[in-house]
Amino acid sequence: MSKKILTVDDSKTIRMIIQRAFRAHDCTFSEAGNGEEGLAVAAGFRPDLIVLDITMPVMDGVTMLTKLRQDPVLKGTPVIMLTAESGRESVASIAALGISDYLVKPFKETELIEKAGKVIQLLPKAA
Amino acid sequence: MPAPAAAPAKKTDDLAKRFGLAPTPESVLRLTQLVARREASAEDVAKIIAQDKGLAARLLRAANPRADTEEDYSCTTVEDALARIGMSWVLLLAMTDPLNRAVKNAFSTLFNLELNPMLAGTAVPFEEEHVRGEVTFSGRATGLVHIRMMPSTAATLAARLLGLSPAELDEAAVNDVIGELNNIVAGNFKSNLCDAGLDCKLAPPQITRTTEFELFRPDGNVAERCGFRGDDLDVFIDISVNPWTD
Numbered sequence: 001m002s003k004k005i006l007t008v009d010d011s012k013t014i015r016m017i018i019q020r021a022f023r024a025h026d027c028t029f030s031e032a033g034n035g036e037e038g039l040a041v042a043a044g045f046r047p048d049l050i051v052l053d054i055t056m057p058v059m060d061g062v063t064m065l066t067k068l069r070q071d072p073v074l075k076g077t078p079v080i081m082l083t084a085e086s087g088r089e090s091v092a093s094i095a096a097l098g099i100s101d102y103l104v105k106p107f108k109e110t111e112l113i114e115k116a117g118k119v120i121q122l123l124p125k126a127a
Numbered sequence: 128m129p130a131p132a133a134a135p136a137k138k139t140d141d142l143a144k145r146f147g148l149a150p151t152p153e154s155v156l157r158l159t160q161l162v163a164r165r166e167a168s169a170e171d172v173a174k175i176i177a178q179d180k181g182l183a184a185r186l187l188r189a190a191n192p193r194a195d196t197e198e199d200y201s202c203t204t205v206e207d208a209l210a211r212i213g214m215s216w217v218l219l220l221a222m223t224d225p226l227n228r229a230v231k232n233a234f235s236t237l238f239n240l241e242l243n244p245m246l247a248g249t250a251v252p253f254e255e256e257h258v259r260g261e262v263t264f265s266g267r268a269t270g271l272v273h274i275r276m277m278p279s280t281a282a283t284l285a286a287r288l289l290g291l292s293p294a295e296l297d298e299a300a301v302n303d304v305i306g307e308l309n310n311i312v313a314g315n316f317k318s319n320l321c322d323a324g325l326d327c328k329l330a331p332p333q334i335t336r337t338t339e340f341e342l343f344r345p346d347g348n349v350a351e352r353c354g355f356r357g358d359d360l361d362v363f364i365d366i367s368v369n370p371w372t373d
Binding site: 105 | 236
């Protein structure tokens with residue numbers, strides 16, 4: 001069954017690169033440009049995995065993650081943080097909110113697939 | 128959002144290992160933490176700098192901006208150089224190496240391009256309109272990171288990343304790519320500030336076209352420009368920071 005991935009990043013380029021990274025796998029995508037939009041899309045899309053940025057306008061990724069973990073329906077959704085920020089204490093406080101993994105930009109597509117593959121079962125796309 | 132609570136060093140190291148985060152060089156960490164505490168003595172700072180020959184050499188170069196060679200230096204000791212340029216400069220100097228590595232890594236990973244710092248005296252200022260990205264940060268340290276390049280360079284980079292030809296790209300697509308590059312470079316700098324104890328938060332990138340090439344250096348800030356060159360393209364990164372805003 002196709003895995004549903006939600007990408008939340010204010011950069012259209014990054015959202016495109018993430019989708020491109022999964023091109024060989026059977027995945028369906030939805031996207032959002034900030035945390036507020038991300039929560040709204042997640043409620044309807046019910047993703048198997050969220051790939052989440054931190055610095056975004058309107059609502060940042062940490063606030064979105066906090067609200068996600070408080071949502072009775074979405075709280076168990078796996079999240080991989082994908083961000084340019086790697087300050088140790090910031091990573092620790094985000095990890096305490098509950099994340100599956102953390103990837104620092106710039107990233108190689110193979111790194112993202114490797115980390116996602118540990119969280120959800122990635123199947124090859126049918127020919 | 129409230130500032131995150133301090134986490135024990137062991138726990139943050141374990142998390143860094145688990146997530147595969149690159150470690151900050153020990154000398155940079157010790158130096159930035161010492162300077163960020165503000166009450167650091169010049170002797171303590173000088174001791175750490177003296178252990179790092181590269182950093183000592185860059186400090187002396189910064190303290191003797193008009194000298195062409197080391198023989199022309201009027202300021203020849205680390206202690207004198209510190210007294211001349213000030214402690215906040217040390218913070219910037221210490222972070223230049225990790226920043227240079229971050230810029231090279233970003234260009235290599237995103238664009239498959241090898242970029243190297245420009246040799247002293249070879250930088251050619253942009254006189255025409257160019258693309259300028261700006262990411263500001265605020266908190267215990269404030270400042271900004273500018274990234275500058277010619278429009279043709281910006282289009283080439285965007286095309287490489289998106290797998291299109293420059294002619295297929297509109298300005299919004301180019302701006303998005305340069306904004307993300309700016310965010311990555313600023314994110315690295317900000318993370319090092321935070322690791323030094325200077326918590327701050329990034330703002331989303333802003334991209335403009337400008338002919339203004341002056342280094343932004345408001346009162347209280349220290350600023351430095353780093354030039355990079357690769358494959359016939361020039362890129363400048365400007366850092367302006369006030370590490371002691373509180």
